[in-house]
Amino acid sequence: MSDEVLVEVEDLSRSYGAILAVRHISFSIRRGQVLGFLGPNGAGKTTTMQILSGNLAPSTGRVRIAGHDLLEDPRKAKQAIGYLPEQPPVYRELTVDEYLDYCAGLNRIARGRRRAAREAAKKKCGLSDVGRRLIGNLSKGYQQRVGLAQAIIHLPPVIILDEPTVGLDPIQIREIRHLIRELGKEHGVILSTHILPEVQATCDQVQIINKGELVLNDSIEGLSRHMQSSTLSVGLRNAPDLGLIQGIKGVKSVQDQGDGRLHVFYDPSTDPTEALVELAVQKHWGLYELQPQRASLEDIFVHITTEEHESLKGAAA
Numbered sequence: 001m002s003d004e005v006l007v008e009v010e011d012l013s014r015s016y017g018a019i020l021a022v023r024h025i026s027f028s029i030r031r032g033q034v035l036g037f038l039g040p041n042g043a044g045k046t047t048t049m050q051i052l053s054g055n056l057a058p059s060t061g062r063v064r065i066a067g068h069d070l071l072e073d074p075r076k077a078k079q080a081i082g083y084l085p086e087q088p089p090v091y092r093e094l095t096v097d098e099y100l101d102y103c104a105g106l107n108r109i110a111r112g113r114r115r116a117a118r119e120a121a122k123k124k125c126g127l128s129d130v131g132r133r134l135i136g137n138l139s140k141g142y143q144q145r146v147g148l149a150q151a152i153i154h155l156p157p158v159i160i161l162d163e164p165t166v167g168l169d170p171i172q173i174r175e176i177r178h179l180i181r182e183l184g185k186e187h188g189v190i191l192s193t194h195i196l197p198e199v200q201a202t203c204d205q206v207q208i209i210n211k212g213e214l215v216l217n218d219s220i221e222g223l224s225r226h227m228q229s230s231t232l233s234v235g236l237r238n239a240p241d242l243g244l245i246q247g248i249k250g251v252k253s254v255q256d257q258g259d260g261r262l263h264v265f266y267d268p269s270t271d272p273t274e275a276l277v278e279l280a281v282q283k284h285w286g287l288y289e290l291q292p293q294r295a296s297l298e299d300i301f302v303h304i305t306t307e308e309h310e311s312l313k314g315a316a317a
């Protein structure tokens, strides 16, 4: 993976009248990275995407795409971007080939190179067999592939995708996610989505925006550390002595779930699992289940985007 920085956003803000929709956000993306951009409705995702894709001017701040300043050198910066908006800009009455030829022209690909560019984009997006089909007659999944093909036809270093799997069936979703991961190997990809498993399936970096502010920017591995278990669900056939469990090193508290299971909360630095198993065997408690309870990305998302948990803002990079 190359370390080349492809997108640099510095202290970016955008207001609509009195509304400050995006507030002083900074981040960067490298080649080979897929960045998941998450946030509740109205958080400022679309505004940020529109600014990055050169369709909206920022109020303040700086954006560099593949080394080109978006305000000072907009033509070069925009050429370095492929953008798939939420509604793919496809013309239903054209064939796939006609449409991609048109897009090649829009992206200033020289006439003699358009056919090769079109065929390469079709190959990458699994469209080689449907070049002569009318776009309007293709399934939604294939139309989305056409949308992706138009975004990458000029081989931009940066690809911006807004909710790329909305409205697709589970098989199409898997295919498009696979495609995004493939694209992520050679490009820098920003993926805006509401679908949290999509982020876990496709991204290696996660960014959460809330009320215009970046409240989290972390790698998927970093997030896994956030999600590290500190709760065990324990199933015992015979009623245990809760005091003994409470006394195990690292255990903070024990909660009886009322169905034969206990939840054991512990300090993540001292995992009590082994000691608990030994105790259960020694005391003949009939241990039949032991499961670490992991926080999900959804738990983290809700936690840091709801007002009562503002304290976690310290997690922002």
Ligand code: ATP
Binding pocket: 016, 019, 021, 039, 040, 041, 042, 043, 044, 045, 046, 047, 048
């Ligand atoms: P969603 O997930 O619902 O699409 P979002 O995260 O994309 O939301 P934005 O569309 O960027 O959020 O909106 C951020 C804020 O800016 C919201 O409060 C929104 O109402 C406001 N806003 C967006 N566009 C305009 C506009 N053209 N004029 C005035 N306010 C706007």
